Amino acid sequence: MIADERRFTQLKNAIMMQEQLLSTDQIKWEHDARGLKFAIVVARFNGAITEKLLEGAQKALEQAGAEGVEVFHVPGAFELPLAAKLLAHTHAFDAIVALGAVIRGETPHFDFVAAESARGLQQVALETGLPVAFGVLTTDTVEQAEARAGTSGNKGFDAAMTAIEMSRVARVIALSGARAART
Ligand code: INI
Numbered sequence: 001m002i003a004d005e006r007r008f009t010q011l012k013n014a015i016m017m018q019e020q021l022l023s024t025d026q027i028k029w030e031h032d033a034r035g036l037k038f039a040i041v042v043a044r045f046n047g048a049i050t051e052k053l054l055e056g057a058q059k060a061l062e063q064a065g066a067e068g069v070e071v072f073h074v075p076g077a078f079e080l081p082l083a084a085k086l087l088a089h090t091h092a093f094d095a096i097v098a099l100g101a102v103i104r105g106e107t108p109h110f111d112f113v114a115a116e117s118a119r120g121l122q123q124v125a126l127e128t129g130l131p132v133a134f135g136v137l138t139t140d141t142v143e144q145a146e147a148r149a150g151t152s153g154n155k156g157f158d159a160a161m162t163a164i165e166m167s168r169v170a171r172v173i174a175l176s177g178a179r180a181a182r183t
Helices: 002-022 047-063 077-088 109-128 142-147 155-182
Strands: 037-043 068-074 095-103 132-139
Touching: 037 047, 037 077, 037 155, 047 068, 047 095, 047 132, 047 142, 047 155, 068 077, 077 095, 077 109, 077 132, 095 109, 095 142, 095 155, 109 132, 132 142, 132 155
Parallel strands: 037 068, 037 095, 095 132
Antiparallel strands: none
16 A cells, blocks of 8 residues: 555656656656656776766765765675665665676686676666666776776766666556556
């Protein structure tokens, strides 16, 4: 019953927001984050890089007018999926932005960490239905990672934009489903 009420409120808000957006052609709606809440989960491993990804993601969400942004740190990229799953189960966010930097270096550890991080994050998105943006760099060198975490060209920024767009897609799909069910 409580879940039904929450669903109803979500749909009502989605309809109101959609109508608001349709009434103004000024807004590039897919990257308007007003009324949306985001969780950013960020790995501390390779922190000099991941903190720059975090800055990029925060900048994108702030510029887009996000209603709320909460940041959670985990040890490494391998831990991102579990944190994302726990966050999804709170039902408090419209999308999750996952940030990390996996750098190949000399060890085969890279392949396991990179693959499990990507697989796990996609699994969370598919199992929970909550958008999870993949902002995890997988590079051969630190220099390549730095180049993707700069002020011009920042994969954290890009991942946040994807999270906004997918939140919108999820709302529009819910809205379309609700309308189709009524007719
Ligand atoms: N974690 C990363 O985020 N990036 C890496 O490059 C990395 N490498 O190369 O080892 C890494 N390893 C730690 C891993 O994410 C886990 O924290 C650790 O294995 C404990 O579960």
